[in-house]
Amino acid sequence: MNLVDVHCHLNHELFKADLPEVLKKAYAAGLRRILVSGVNPPNNREVLELARKHQPLIKASLGIYPIDALGIQPDAVGLPHHQGKIDLEEEFCFFEKNKTEITAIGEVGMDFHWADKEKTEVEQEHNFRKIIRFTIKLNKPIVIHSRKAENECITVLEQEIKNKEIPVIQHCFSGKKSLIHKAAELGHYFSIPPNIIKSSNFQTLVKIVPLTQLLTETDSPWLSPFSDRNEPAYVLETIKKIAELKQLSIEETAKQIWHNYERIFNA
Numbered sequence: 001m002n003l004v005d006v007h008c009h010l011n012h013e014l015f016k017a018d019l020p021e022v023l024k025k026a027y028a029a030g031l032r033r034i035l036v037s038g039v040n041p042p043n044n045r046e047v048l049e050l051a052r053k054h055q056p057l058i059k060a061s062l063g064i065y066p067i068d069a070l071g072i073q074p075d076a077v078g079l080p081h082h083q084g085k086i087d088l089e090e091e092f093c094f095f096e097k098n099k100t101e102i103t104a105i106g107e108v109g110m111d112f113h114w115a116d117k118e119k120t121e122v123e124q125e126h127n128f129r130k131i132i133r134f135t136i137k138l139n140k141p142i143v144i145h146s147r148k149a150e151n152e153c154i155t156v157l158e159q160e161i162k163n164k165e166i167p168v169i170q171h172c173f174s175g176k177k178s179l180i181h182k183a184a185e186l187g188h189y190f191s192i193p194p195n196i197i198k199s200s201n202f203q204t205l206v207k208i209v210p211l212t213q214l215l216t217e218t219d220s221p222w223l224s225p226f227s228d229r230n231e232p233a234y235v236l237e238t239i240k241k242i243a244e245l246k247q248l249s250i251e252e253t254a255k256q257i258w259h260n261y262e263r264i265f266n267a
């Protein structure tokens with residue numbers, strides 16, 4: 001059984017002491033690909049190094065978190081900081097230069113939880129459109145963070161991406177039912193974290209969206225299904241829950257999700 005975690009942050013300080021053990025445990029649980037996500041320039045460089053060091057298990061998904069792009073710092077994140085606003089063009093050059101080693105662009109998107117909507121919407125939308133256009137040019141899948149901005153993100157994605165020219169992966173999507181339907185109809189994919197075992201929102205989402213449009217993630221170290229640090233090995237919890245909701249075996253579910261991963265990320 002091959003499993004995949006398409007979104008996590010293994011360069012977080014909570015993994016500094018025992019990353020080799022975490023990877024061993026993940027491998028033993030069946031994980032064969034782990035996409036580590038970048039959120040800002042110093043972070044992206046760390047992620048790329050991590051992917052180089054742990055080929056082929058770890059792959060790099062480099063991104064520009066909407067909040068970091070604005071130069072705002074959420075409290076105590078535990079990831080490398082970037083001072084001030086991010087120069088998008090400069091970071092695009094870095095992505096371009098390393099494109100053969102990048103599996104996806106993300107996380108990117110909009111966020112009205114950490115940033116005031118009224119004050120930042122215009123700038124966030126402007127940045128997001130620029131990033132989408134660059135990602136289309138680079139021809140990579142795009143991984144979306146849309147906290148409290150699900151509707152706005154879907155609208156922008158619908159306007160910018162024609163004919164499903166690049167795959168869109170909604171990471172930890174928390175939008176309401178009508179938005180789940182809309183994004184699913186647009187052909188977006190949804191990556192489901194292990195806290196689906198407790199979250200009725202994700203359970204509803206999995207019932208609505210066809211299995212061919214589902215992926216698994218952890219967002220480690222956040223969103224643990226238990227009371228500890230989240231880690232890639234917990235993908236198995238998501239698979240079990242999806243299998244139960246779709247009334248399939250664990251093996252069939254894992255096989256389809258792995259197949260989705262290979263198809264979407266071409267990796």
Ligand SMILES: [Zn+2]
Nearest residue numbers: 007037107219
């Ligand atoms: Zn994340």
